[in-house]
Amino acid sequence: MDKGNPTAGFILLGLFDHTRAHLFLFVLVLTVAFNSVVGNALLLLLIHQDHRLHTPMYFLLSQLSLMDMMLVSTIVPQMAAGYLTGKNSISAAGCGFQIFFLTLGGGECFLLAAMSYDRYVAICHPLRYPVLMSWQLCLRLTLGSWLLGAADGAMQAAATMSFQFCSRHEIDHFFCEAPVLLRMACGNTSAFEFVMYICCVLMLLISFSLILVSYGLILTAVLRMRSTEARKKTFATCCSHLTVVGLFYGAAAFSYMRPASARSANHDKVVSAFCSIVTPMLNPLIYSLRNSEVKGSLRKCLARCSALRSKDTLVGLDLAGATKEKGIQ
Template structure:
């Protein structure tokens, strides 16, 4: 079942990227951001599923120390980059709905490229910081994690040293980063909703809803599960719930289309 989801996700996102690349009518910042989201989704699901499937089929359920560190780095880099990119897409949706006649000015190609590059770089900085900090702790005794891939909170449970300070700092960092970006997204969609309610045309309502509803659904699922995983107090965390939530936001989170709104005067 997981392999079916994996290949379906790869095929769907690859088709999306190829379609945007081949169709010159889709060479716009809005669809470029969507292609980057599809690329992040492809890479994110590829950081864990192939290794998990190989371990399951061969019976070898182990990974090297370096391999575990690389998996933490790539997972956090791609997951963090996707969070930043979703925030950029919410701004794009706000401009498309609230200022359609100024779209080419407020959402120019240089700004789009800077937001995309910034998403990748900020995600990489977050992944590198957490991967290096996690693996600098000493590990002793049984080195087994009750998980299907190396995730930073699960690996920290194996540390022999006191990790409470690091976990507290990461908790504060996740709260500030996730909730701040989520607040920006909610603000964008609040302004969009206010604009939609003022539109006299029913067709305009439908176009605005079609432009943003699928993206907002992905944002809610992605941020909701990530916040549940990383922002919960430690006393409320259980291993089985963590595995289920990790599987949800890393494998099962749907990848929705972000359609373009054709504005009318």
């Protein structure tokens, strides 16, 4: 089989065809992606502007929003440009960058583990929270999540792009993903696929085990509470994070733990679209709809914007009135 030049680039076959039904789905995906970016950007803005949200919990949440924005921004512009212009080519460097930034999002699993530890300390050791969850530790956990994701992304991107690919450089996907590219490689990739699989499983299992331990201790503490109101408040505090954890690990398990016989290119595209576009939109909605502090901050921001708009309107009316009086005189 002929081998192609890895620097020649690839052709992304895309997610949609040029039919009316697929055009509707394309607009729907763009709407979801836009809402995802706006929602996460708004959450970042609220956390940055409101001093009441300057706590480790909300700082970790802001990093989650940043990862989600990066994930959507890496995929959707390339996909939209290819669909609208018909130019579905992507350079080898661009493909490598996509693999890196997409895999960098794997640090989200460690970020979710750090958030579960934060909830454990806040509920089980509230008086010692400033010590057990200090800003120094919070920054270390955040930096560790980014670095582990970046290390995994760099390893996968460099190793994947080092293989020789067959002359037909067509990727049956709407973005570059390491497992899809490895199926196009002409050489033996079994050793790297095994290492990549072990790394993904370890990242997911270690972080998920930490989350299970944290919430196991939280559940034990909740069962010891005598007040029904305190139990409800505690469950409400953890519900948003547990929903996000369920979405992330449920999608990851469905994506990586399906048998090879149950896989198909179309199914992989749908799962990837849900993980990389839909889930980032749901995260800010889940935290904002079930969090009274975030909702209060949003109302405060909207009231401030409304007051500024009213002030600008009054200033404009005053200027118009003054101009009119000057003209009469």
